[in-house]
Amino acid sequence: MKTSSKWFVTAGAALFLAACGNGESEENTNDVSSGEGNDTEEQQTVEVETMNGDMIEVPVNPEKVISFDHGVTDSIRAIGGDISGIPMGSNVPEYLQELENGDVENIGSLFEPDFEKIYEMDPDVIFISGRASDNYEELSEIAPTVFLQVDNQNFMETFERNMSVIGEIFDASEEVDSQLAEINNVIENVQGRAAESEANALIVSIDEGSASAYGIGSRFGIIHDVMNIPAADEDIPAEGHGSNVSNEYFSKTNPDYIFAIDRGASIGNSATADQVLGNEEVQRTNAYQDDNIYQLNSEVWYLSGSGLESVKMIVDEINAAYEQ
Known part of the structure; x- marks a missing residue:
């Protein structure tokens, strides 16, 4: 991981x-x-x-x-x-x-x-x-x-x-304008790589040992909506705090990439992302087999994520994942 x-x-x-x-x-x-x-x-x-x-x-x-x-x-x-x-x-x-x-x-x-x-x-x-x-x-x-x-x-x-x-x-x-241009350049780079790979992705927020999936139009939907990375599950409701999912959901959805945000760790609770992402059902996914599970900077994604510095960090993280 x-x-x-x-x-x-x-x-x-x-x-x-x-x-x-x-x-x-x-x-x-x-x-x-x-x-x-x-x-x-x-x-x-x-x-x-x-x-x-x-x-x-x-x-x-x-x-x-x-x-x-x-x-x-x-x-x-x-x-x-x-x-x-x-x-x-x-x-x-x-x-x-x-x-x-x-x-x-x-x-x-x-x-x-x-x-x-x-x-x-x-x-x-x-x-x-x-x-x-x-x-x-x-x-x-x-x-x-x-x-x-x-x-x-x-x-x-x-x-x-x-x-x-x-x-x-x-x-x-x-x-x-200059800093927005830099951000958009990185986004365009990710869009190009995403189009080449055609790999899909699943976004999950983890808190106290439980996982919630986020999709298109959600608070973390920039991955799908802006960077054009296909969603492994296109039916996740956009509203609210994600859809609580079971361990079996991971293997059933079988994403090519998993992007995880440890919400609990970002607000001072226990960090449990390793626990959730290490279960057997996750290990059956393409993401696990291809070593494409990424724990994102949860403080930036959950607590910030809408500023010049934080959006730059967000797009840089996804860009780095597609460069590896």
């Missing part, structure tokens, strides 16, 4: 630079007149659609940034932006753990914000996704709150749209 060495978007529906002043033209958004002709520099903003459909203005190059989404966090870091607060009360992926040791504030958990700390920080912008969405109203009373989440059944379009929003906010659209 191999361990690879190497996750409804509303913001981004409308993006343009807006002036906060009264009647200033777009050409003069950086300067406004005040008092007896004293010129002051005005904060440039980006207008985005919020979670509830309203339009809000977010400052360009915000200084105090809070992120409740690991993918947003890694994207901001990837383009050279600074993060002021992340939720350290939840499992922080290893690739982001350096942020816990710096000047970044702990703002609670992914599901339970530390509102007192956030009020105290007086952020310029707050980024959230699905895990923190129940707190949108209260967070939006503190600062402009941008909801960024990918649509699993339309992953790349919504992912790229989210990244465009981040690029606009941090005045780094060219850098975002």
Whole structure:
């Protein structure tokens, strides 16, 4: 078995630079007149659609940034932006753990914000996704709150749209475009290899000794939907947390590749992927016989998976599997 060495978007529906002043033209958004002709520099903003459909203005190059989404966090870091607060009360992926040791504030958990700390920080912008969405109203009373989440059944379009929003906010659209191009180059490489091999794949999430299968249109469906790797089982429902499967399911489905994500290990439970993937029924599969079982980086796939850094890691892992 191999361990690879190497996750409804509303913001981004409308993006343009807006002036906060009264009647200033777009050409003069950086300067406004005040008092007896004293010129002051005005904060440039980006207008985005919020979670509830309203339009809000977010400052360009915000200084105090809070992120409740690991993918947003890694994207901001990837383009050279600074993060002021992340939720350290939840499992922080290893690739982001350096942020816990710096000047970044702990703002609670992914599901339970530390509102007192956030009020105290007086952020310029707050980024959230699905895990923190129940707190949108209260967070939006503190600062402009941008909801960024990918649509699993339309992953790349919504992912790229989210990244465009981040690029606009941090005045780094060219850098975002460059990094997206790198990701797409790797994806094209995998697509070509997948077409040549015609091998299918099964994606499983493992937790406490049990396996759940994920397929087309699911949270891990990027393997099938974007990289064009055929699904060993095309009938797995896309919704929810996968379909719980038995040991016999593996031999019956007989995938050519198995990509496994140890969810339990990613959230601090016992790692049981070896136990599940070592059973006799798995050993009967083409994937086992051909040494094509890969344990993916579960923290990246389960906890992140929708940022510039994390999506790059995801596609690199699958690309590496097809290079061997």
